[in-house]
Structures are given as structure tokens and as C-alpha cells.
Amino acid sequence: MNYTSALFFSLLPFAGIAQLGQSTNYVDAETIAFYSSAVKDTFTVSIQLPKEYNTSPDTRYPIVVLLDGDFYFPTMAPVMRQYEMTGLLPPMILVGIGYGSFHKMDSLRVRDFLYPESLETDEMTAPGGGKDFYQFLSRELLPNLESKLRVDTLQRSLLGHSFGGYFALYALLQQASEGRSVFSNIVAASPTLWYHDFYLNRLPDTLHTASRENPINIFMTAGDLENTEWTLNPIYRLTTSFKKQNSAQLYLNTVMFNFLDHMDTGQLSFIKGLQNFSQPRYMIAENR
Numbered sequence: 523m524n525y526t527s528a529l530f531f532s533l534l535p536f537a538g539i540a541q542l543g544q545s546t547n548y549v550d551a552e553t554i555a556f557y558s559s560a561v562k563d564t565f566t567v568s569i570q571l572p573k574e575y576n577t578s579p580d581t582r583y584p585i586v587v588l589l590d591g592d593f594y595f596p597t598m599a600p601v602m603r604q605y606e607m608t609g610l611l612p613p614m615i616l617v618g619i620g621y622g623s624f625h626k627m628d629s630l631r632v633r634d635f636l637y638p639e640s641l642e643t644d645e646m647t648a649p650g651g652g653k654d655f656y657q658f659l660s661r662e663l664l665p666n667l668e669s670k671l672r673v674d675t676l677q678r679s680l681l682g683h684s685f686g687g688y689f690a691l692y693a694l695l696q697q698a699s700e701g702r703s704v705f706s707n708i709v710a711a712s713p714t715l716w717y718h719d720f721y722l723n724r725l726p727d728t729l730h731t732a733s734r735e736n737p738i739n740i741f742m743t744a745g746d747l748e749n750t751e752w753t754l755n756p757i758y759r760l761t762t763s764f765k766k767q768n769s770a771q772l773y774l775n776t777v778m779f780n781f782l783d784h785m786d787t788g789q790l791s792f793i794k795g796l797q798n799f800s801q802p803r804y805m806i807a808e809n810r
Contacts, residue, residue, distance in 0.1 A: 551599055556666070560657035561634065566591065566620040567663065570599045571671070572613030573606060584614045584677035585667070586796065587659060587705075589635070589686035590788075591618025592627045597789060605793070612800050614679075615671060619659075635682070635689035637696075641718055648717075652689055656696045660704045676736060679707035679799060683788035687713030687742075691722050694740070698732035709795035710742045711787045715756035726763040729772055737771040740764075741795035745782030753784070 551570040558565060568591055572583055586602075588594055595618030605611035621627045637652025659680075668675060682690035687710035697704045715722055729738065744757050761776040775798060779787060 550603075551595075556663060558654075558658040558662055560654045560662060561651065563630070565658075565663075566622045568595045568599070568616075568618040568620065569667070570603070570616040572615065573603065574613055575615075575672075579672075581613075582672045582674040584612070584679065585664075585671075585673045586614050586616050586679045586681060587664075588616060588618045588792070589680070589682040589689065590627060590631060591620035592622070592624055594618065594681075594683075594788060594792070595620065598792060601789070601793065602796075611793075611796055614796070615673060617663075617667065619663075631685055635685040636717055637689075637692055638718055638721065643719065644717060652692050653696060655689070656693055659693070660697070660702070664704070676706060677799075678705045679709070679796065680705045681709040681711075681792045681795065682713075683711040683791070684784065685714055685717075687711050688715065688717055688722065691725060691740075691742075694738065695722065695725050695728055698728050698734075701733070703734055703736055706736055707739045707795070707799040708741065709792055710740065711791035712744050712748060712753060712784050713742065713757070714753075715760060716752045720756060723760065723763065726760070726767045726769070730767040730769040734771060737773060739799050740772070740774045741777070741791065741798050742774065743777045743779060743787055743791040743794075745779045745784065745787045747781065747783040748787075749784075754778075 550573070551568050553566060553568045556565050556567045575583070588598060598618070599616055602611060602614065602616055606613050621630050632646070632648050633651045634655040635652060636648040637650045639650035640646055640648040664678070667673065680690045680693055682688070690708045690710045691713055693705055694708060742757060742761070744753055746754070748754055757776060761774065764772070764774045777794065779790065782790070
């Protein structure tokens with residue numbers, strides 16, 4: 523990682539600085555219960571709209587789907603609002619997908635984030651519900667939200683860490699097999715690529731042969747303190763496979779963070795990934 527020091531606050535808009543300490547800027551989130559017919563379970567969905575949403579009625583906004591919402595939404599929501607107010611991120615709709623408690627999240631994320639069913643060599647039991655969870659996101663939740671909110675449907679991002687990082691990459695595999703373009707931006711932080719005998723190693727070939735109208739951006743990360751055999755080397759091999767394919771309209775950034783371990787990479791990866799996707803070369807222009 524390269525560190526740059528700067529007189530940061532001197533560059534912020536004066537109005538933004540004046541508002542930073544006001545807690546009212548961070549109470550805009552709404553939480554709803556959403557039943558999924560695909561998964562046959564109810565999810566806790568938390569939604570934060572951009573601060574300007576109600577005063578800019580003609581604007582459509584990128585939508586960010588955040589996995590492990592019980593853990594990450596309470597911290598990501600205020601950070602994204604702070605970054606929005608200071609110009610470090612453009613306004614976005616943040617949607618956290620949770621289960622209502624850490625206890626439920628700890629067990630049900632194994633049900634929902636992994637596909638196919640686990641092998642004996644995985645030394646864990648996972649039913650392989652990832653395809654059902656993908657159907658929940660792509661055919662139930664997103665259509666429902668986008669029928670009510672002003673969403674730029676060409677700018678959907680999916681953020682996941684660990685098993686969630688695996689699912690974020692799996693979502694690309696599934697949408698390619700269906701010939702769809704649901705998510706254009708993926709952040710996979712410390713993905714568990716070892717699962718099911720490295721099942722996702724087929725992803726570069728699948729995306730290379732799949733037809734698509736719009737670019738796909740992948741931001742894949744890990745910390746250099748993570749396990750070399752099970753995390754770092756698999757990420758390196760997958761990155762190498764993507765580079766060999768050199769697929770058109772597919773942009774991959776793989777980032778290794780210094781001095782970070784597995785549980786340290788999530789939120790940092792999400793923010794840096796969203797900033798990466800917001801750069802002009804990665805933005806998809808919507809025809810209106």
C-alpha cells in the first residue's frame with residue numbers, strides 16, 4: 523500500500539465541514555423485513571438513501587448491495603454518508619442484507635453464500651444455497667426496490683467479505699450462465715476460493731466466453747497476514763487466470779493490503795472498491 527499525507531480537511535467544501543458533526547446526517551436508514559420465496563426465509567434489509575435523494579427528484583443513483591449487513595451496515599452507512607458529504611464518494615443507495623442478529627448471521631450465511639453443496643474435503647457442512655440466494659437478490663429484492671426507488675440499473679455493486687466474497691464472485695458466474703447483467707461491480711474481500719475444490723477457478727473462462735453489453739469491474743483483495751496456502755495463493759492464481767484471458771470489457775484490480783489479517787479487510791475493501799468503480803473509466807453511461 524502507498525500512503526500519501528495531505529492537508530485533507532483544507533480541501534473539503536466549507537459546508538461539508540460544518541455538517542460533519544451533526545448526528546442527524548446518519549439517521550436516514552430504513553430497515554424492513556423481506557420474505558424470499560426462493561430461499562424460503564425472511565431477511566432484514568436496511569436501506570440508506572443519498573442525502574440529496576429527496577431534493578434531486580430527477581436523479582437516478584447507483585445501488586450498492588452489502589452482504590453480512592448485520593455486521594457491516596452499522597459502520598458502512600455513516601462512512602458512506604461522510605464520504606458522500608465530503609466528495610470522496612458519489613451519492614449511492616446502500617442496501618444491507620442481514621438476518622436480524624449476529625447469531626443467525628453466523629449460521630445462515632453458510633447456507634446462503636456458498637454453492638455448490640460442500641465436499642467432505644471442505645471440512646464443513648454447507649447445503650449449497652447460493653443459487654437460491656442469488657435468485658432472491660436478482661429476481662425478488664432488486665426488482666422490488668427498483669420499482670420504488672430511483673436506481674441507475676447499470677450501476678449495481680455487490681460487496682462481500684470471506685464467504686460473502688465468494689458469493690460476490692459466484693454471482694458473476696451465475697449471471698453469466700443465465701445471460702444476464704445484474705451486477706456490474708463486484709468487491710470480493712478475502713474470498714474463500716478454496717471452497718468446493720476451488721470451484722470458482724472456472725470463472726475466468728466463463729466470463730471470457732460470455733457475451734455482455736456492459737463492462738464488469740472486479741475489485742478483489744486480501745491482507746498479507748492471511749493464510750498463504752488457502753487465501754493468498756488462490757487469489758494470485760485466479761488473478762493470473764484472468765490476466766491470461768485478457769477478456770474484453772472486464773476490469774480486474776487485485777489489491778494486497780499490508781499488515782492486515784482476514785477480519786481486517788472487509789470495510790476497507792468496500793470503500794476502496796466503490797471509489798475505484800466511481801472513476802470515469804469504470805462508469806457506465808446510461809442512455810436516458
